[in-house]
Amino acid sequence: MSNVQLGLVGFGKIAHDQHLPAIAETANCQLVATADPYTSLQGLPGYQDMQEMLDAHPEINAVAICTPTHLRYTQARMALLQGKHVLLEKPPGATLSEVESLVTLAAEQGMSLFAAWHSRFAPGVAQARDWLRERQVQRVDIEWKEDVRVWHPGQPWIWQPGGMGVFDPGINALSIATTILPQPFFLRQGILQIPSNCQTPIAAELAFTDAQKASIKAHFDFRQTGPQTWDIHVKTDDGELSLTQGGGRLVINGEIIIDAEEREYVELYAHFVSLIDGQRSDVDISPLRHVADAFLYGHRETVDAFAE
């Protein structure tokens, strides 16, 4: 097995809350240092930027990039050019073109590039995919509704270009849907609701279809107070499936198949180590492509200004 000596680039909320404990649980993966201009971890070498970290620790052979989206391309490119494997937090870039360019570079350099979609590692996703593979999908309802004030306090970047607004959580739903649905699907109609003081949508209604003309509806909303909803319901020619709680709970024809605590990032890091071990990459841009399609083809409506 490879021994992964990891550098964490960007040590914000997601790196601290999710990456750190997951790395600690991952066999054959040691966290060597962090690179972040603002924070570091007590007891671990911390550097202002990635290059400083890589210069000080030539033993680092892989980096996990958790910086703001628009910085990721340059950092990933620098790391790949220096012969490091790269894990990209979701979304893998600010634009599709820059991600495509990294795929080419990783192949040229012989390094593993992993565009990580954490929701794909939720407990019920793999079994949902396997069950649906044999069936004809007729109708899909995706409801992804959460309270932006709870989940993104003090994060104005989410309302700026590249922040994606409600597609920041919505892309998680799309990363699951593109995994479990047996056919590719594409947008037929979309409505994006943009607060008058924001660049990105606070809510979206999307109608997709696939080659078999299934009706696939997604409703994303950032204004949900009270209980939060991260559910996907699928009706097929042979029964119904519900993947709820962000993928943690799987119910098929009324029977609870899985109801488990999520360990998404532990599974995600195990996959990264296995990619490095197998000298493979895993970059599926389809969730980000769906978001770009929605921005390209969706109808925009201006709604009330957002105040945090």
Added chain:
Amino acid sequence: MSNVQLGLVGFGKIAHDQHLPAIAETANCQLVATADPYTSLQGLPGYQDMQEMLDAHPEINAVAICTPTHLRYTQARMALLQGKHVLLEKPPGATLSEVESLVTLAAEQGMSLFAAWHSRFAPGVAQARDWLRERQVQRVDIEWKEDVRVWHPGQPWIWQPGGMGVFDPGINALSIATTILPQPFFLRQGILQIPSNCQTPIAAELAFTDAQKASIKAHFDFRQTGPQTWDIHVKTDDGELSLTQGGGRLVINGEIIIDAEEREYVELYAHFVSLIDGQRSDVDISPLRHVADAFLYGHRETVDAFAE
């Protein structure tokens, strides 16, 4: 050589003005019929829709799809499933995901799929590409400015989602830039100016870069009166190149290399016949991907309402 028996699907302005004369000049390609609910050509069988045309003329082995963008996927899919080769006018679809899906289907069906970018067949493009291939690009200025009232009279679809606004001509510039520039490039910053009564931009300023940090600027404007501008200027480590008049005129280091009448669609159809002959497809989505990136990552500004 293959004998292409062609059906024209969507017989609007572009089909009439460009496809029709080009097909007449193309060896081994005969126009059999048209499918359009509103118009037909005197002396040629005309049908209300594509399926009616294909049913009446089983000898048709290829279709050119020139319908409004949002209709193209369904028609292309139907044609591929019936064993017809397909040419898609630009842009090849309303979304990236539907174009990806057609690529897969064409390969499965063993049919040629051609996402046609007519500007790539402008007289100076091939030589500009060859000259730049050996050089290091330092700076690119793309100016694509035309009068929407002259070029798109009575075409409100251009201001609707999918119509792409100023990116309808701008994508031609992008289709040339992605051909002649030796490195892939990607958006770093974008400003989209949207009229207050429209869904799509009337002007755009885009700043791209490539892996060698070249500065690539594009300025698209639909409000240009008087002389029209379709120019690309490239500064390299070894001289300068100007591709102007939409690609018709090529000047290198002050010397006129090419100054020719455009025959874009004649070249385009010759390429389609050669693709069919070689059992190949040619689908480069990079121009549409750049537009989607601009919609995804560009900063929007509201400007004066547009009145035709």
